Each structure stands twice: as structure tokens, then as C-alpha cells.
Amino acid sequence: MPIAPAVSVSLDLLRFALAVIVAIVHLTQRYFQNAWPDLTSVGIVAVGGFFVLSGYTIRSFSPSVAEFDARRFFIDRATRLLSVTLLALVATLALDTYSSTVAPAWYNHNWGAQADHPVLRIAANVLLLNQVWSLDVSPLSNSPFWSLCYEAGFYAIWGALLFCRRTGRTLLIPIAVALLYGPNVIVMLPFWLTGVLIHDRFVTPPSRRGAIVALLVSLMAALAIAASYKRMSPALNRGLDAIFLPIGCPHHVQATLIGGCLLFVCVLVALFAALALAGPRLHPGARLVAFARKLGDATFPLYLLHFPLLVAIGATRQGQPLSTAGKLIVLVVLIALAFAVVPLGHRLKNAMRALAKRDATTAPVRGVAGADDVIR
Incomplete structure (x- = not known):
């Protein structure tokens, strides 16, 4: 649909x-x-929002069980992730080499512990296995890569589940895939699946009364979560300890991440309830749709x-802190560079898909046009 x-x-x-x-938040860190x-x-919290939104997005263009093509699904997911991941890893290697050369003391003080065994670190992140079980393998300074292992795990489990439903195979297959990624991914999977459920609930617009109720309840729940987070956080951490300590596996999941997922579930429900209430009165023009698509890409x-761009800028300044004006200028530069990279990522993605599919005809993708992944 x-x-x-x-x-x-x-x-x-x-x-x-x-x-x-996320970019602004990293700009506020004491490194910069x-x-x-x-x-x-x-x-x-924002990454928690990405996880919930990812479940919604993947579900929005997943075909019916009868039409599911596992090969196509995994090729599309892998090429979408790798098209930007590979570019980012190459850029990270180049930028971190520059940063460690220009300001070695500053770089080693802040990220030296993440720079050992670079080949193994890059390999783990190319394979998107950098957070399985007890691993926490950052590609040099580029710490935001941690969330990609979770995304890859969610896609793999979802694809395995649809494959089993399509072929009648045992559900032990998606369970085995989940166990491969480990308890950190498994603990976050319900929040990703909540995004799937939100899609299914709102794929058919609710009645006006239902939309009003959903809007009010979700807004009140969001306020309750925000107001009670400081009291809720210790309980969440104790719950995580109770899950992970008995199996001897460190938990990389934080109470803040879970709180972000819960908060964003409310935000997403409120958004779709508001859109349902607005109904046909909302008619975004083609230019607005195209502009929003470029932002999404x-x-x-x-x-x-x-x-790693922030690290390189910091190294150029020998670790001198940025002023407020400097932070704003850097933010604009980061966004501009992201837009500049988009065409290269698209070309790499299309080349990998053509190679993987041997130039087979590609059927149209359903759902959010051009939004076949949420973290992009």
C-alpha cells in the first residue's frame, strides 16, 4: 500500500x-x-528514536509473506547499509590518520584506546558484527558505528522470520540468528518490533475518535516518561543487570537508550494520530516531498x-575548544558534506546491487519511496 x-x-x-x-550532541562533548x-x-535518546523508526520503515515496504524474496531482501539491506558504511570507514581511516599525525598527544589521549588492532576493528565493522555479545569494537574514533550492528541484527532477524513464514521452515532459524547477535540486540528487538506494530496499526487510518484518543494517550505517556526518567533509570539499569550478569555478558544497552525508545514510541503514535486527524487537508506539494526526500537521504x-570530521577539525585546532559561532559553522559544514556524499553512496549502492543481482530486473520497492533504511 x-x-x-x-x-x-x-x-x-x-x-x-x-x-x-546526534551531530549537535557530539559537538557538545568536552573533546570539542x-x-x-x-x-x-x-x-x-535520538538513537532510540532511530531504532523504533527503523522498524516502522522496514515494515512499510516489506512484501506480504507470500511475496517475500529472502535473497532480494538481504541484498537490498546489505547494500543499503554498506554503501555508506564502506565510504565512512575509508573516510575514518584517512581522517584519523591525519588527526593522529597532526595532534598525536590530543588524539591518543582521547581515542588511543580505540586505535589498537585497526585491521580487526575495520573488519568487525565492515561485517556489522561490532557489538555482538560482549564486543564493543569502534572503528577508531568513529563511535556512532555501534548502532549499525543493532540495525543489521534487526534486519537479519526480521528477514529470517519472514523467510520461515514464507517457506514453512522452523522458527529456530530466526532464533539462531538472534542468538548470533546476542543479548544486547535481543533486548532492543522488542522496541524495533514496536515500530512494526505502529505501522500495522496506522496503515489504515483510525477513526477520528480513535485518533484523538491515541494522540492524547501518547502525549500524556510521553510527558510521564520524560518526567519520571530520573526515577525510572536506576530500575532499568537493575533490570539490565539482572538479565546480563547471570550470563556473564556486559550490557552495552543503557537505560537512556531504552528510555529513548519508549519516548519515541509515544512520539511516533502521536505523529500518526495527528496526521490521521488532519486527513485529506494535508497536501504537500511535489517540491516539498522532493526536498524532504533529499534531507532524508x-x-x-x-x-x-x-x-571523524569533528576529530579532524579538533586536531587541526590542536584540541582548542570551539566557540559558539565556530560550532554553528562546523555544523553547517557537516550537513553540507553529508549532502555532497549522497550521490556517491547511491552510485555505490546501485553498483553493488547490480553486481549481486547480476543485472536482474528490479521490482518496484513498496512503502516509503527512497526510504529503504532509517539510519541514512
Whole structure:
């Protein structure tokens, strides 16, 4: 079922906003400045939003069980992730080499512990296995890569589940895939699946009364989560300890990430309820749809490229903190570079898909046109 233009625009704007939030949050870290408060926890909340939105997006263009093609699904997912991931890893190697050469003391003090065994680190991130079980393998300074292992795990489990339903195979296959990625991914999977459920609930617009109830309940729930988070956080951490300590596996999942997922579930429900209430009165023009699509396409490059660029800028300045004006200029530069990388990512993705599919005819993708991945 084709998605409404108003929904498509909303999702594109939302995911771009989340990526900008992550970039701003990293700009506030003490590596780069000391005037603004460190907002790292806000960035983790934004990543929780990406996870929920990812479930919605993948479900929006997943074919019916009878039409599911496992080979096509996994080729599309892998090429979408790798098209920007490979570019970002190459850029990270180049930028970190520059940073460690220009400001070795500053770089080694902050990221030296993440620079050992670079070949193994890059390999783990190319394979998107950098967070399985107890691993926490950052590709040099580029710490935002941690979330990609979760995304890859969600896609693999979802694809395995649809494959089993399509072929009648045992559900032990998706369970085995989940166990491969480990408890960190498994703990976050329900929030990703909540995005799937939100899609299925709103694929047919609710009645006006139902939309009003959903809007009010979701807004009240969001306020309750925001107000009670400080009291809720210790309980969440104790719950995570109870899950992970008995199996001897460190938990990389944080209470802040879970809180972000819960908050964003409310935000997404409120958004779709509001869109349902607006109904046919919303008619975004073709230019707005195209503009929002461009913003959405820049999300993944912005998310994956901004941090090593920040490190390189910091190294050029020998670790001197940025001023407020400097931070704003850097943010504009980061966004501009993300837009510049988009065409290269598209070309690489199309080349990999053509190679993998041996130039087979590609059927039209359903759902959010051009939004076949959420972190982009």
C-alpha cells in the first residue's frame, strides 16, 4: 500500500532531525568545546528514536509473506547499509590518520584506546558484527558505528522470520540468528518490533475518535516518561543487570537508550494520530516531498561521517575548544558534506546491487519511496 505524501514527508524530516540532533550532541562533548553542557544522553535518546523508526520503515515496504524474496531482501539491506558504511570507514581511516599525525598527544589521549588492532576493528565493522555479545569494537574514533550492528541484527532477524513464514521452515532459524547477535540486540528487538506494530496499526487510518484518543494517550505517556526518567533509570539499569550478569555478558544497552525508545514510541503514535486527524487537508506539494526526500537521504551520511570530521577539525585546532559561532559553522559544514556524499553512496549502492543481482530486473520497492533504511 503506497504511503501518503504527508507521512513520507514527516518521516524524512523526522529522521533528518534525529541525525542533526546526534551531530549537535557530539559537538557538545568536552573533546570539542567547553561552553555548552555535554548533551551526550540526548544523542542516545535520538538513537532510540532511530531504532523504533527503523522498524516502522522496514515494515512499510516489506512484501506480504507470500511475496517475500529472502535473497532480494538481504541484498537490498546489505547494500543499503554498506554503501555508506564502506565510504565512512575509508573516510575514518584517512581522517584519523591525519588527526593522529597532526595532534598525536590530543588524539591518543582521547581515542588511543580505540586505535589498537585497526585491521580487526575495520573488519568487525565492515561485517556489522561490532557489538555482538560482549564486543564493543569502534572503528577508531568513529563511535556512532555501534548502532549499525543493532540495525543489521534487526534486519537479519526480521528477514529470517519472514523467510520461515514464507517457506514453512522452523522458527529456530530466526532464533539462531538472534542468538548470533546476542543479548544486547535481543533486548532492543522488542522496541524495533514496536515500530512494526505502529505501522500495522496506522496503515489504515483510525477513526477520528480513535485518533484523538491515541494522540492524547501518547502525549500524556510521553510527558510521564520524560518526567519520571530520573526515577525510572536506576530500575532499568537493575533490570539490565539482572538479565546480563547471570550470563556473564556486559550490557552495552543503557537505560537512556531504552528510555529513548519508549519516548519515541509515544512520539511516533502521536505523529500518526495527528496526521490521521488532519486527513485529506494535508497536501504537500511535489517540491516539498522532493526536498524532504533529499534531507532524508542525507541522514545516513551525516550520522556516520560527522564524528571523524569533528576529530579532524579538533586536531587541526590542536584540541582548542570551539566557540559558539565556530560550532554553528562546523555544523553547517557537516550537513553540507553529508549532502555532497549522497550521490556517491547511491552510485555505490546501485553498483553493488547490480553486481549481486547480476543485472536482474528490479521490482518496484513498496512503502516509503527512497526510504529503504532509517539510519541514512
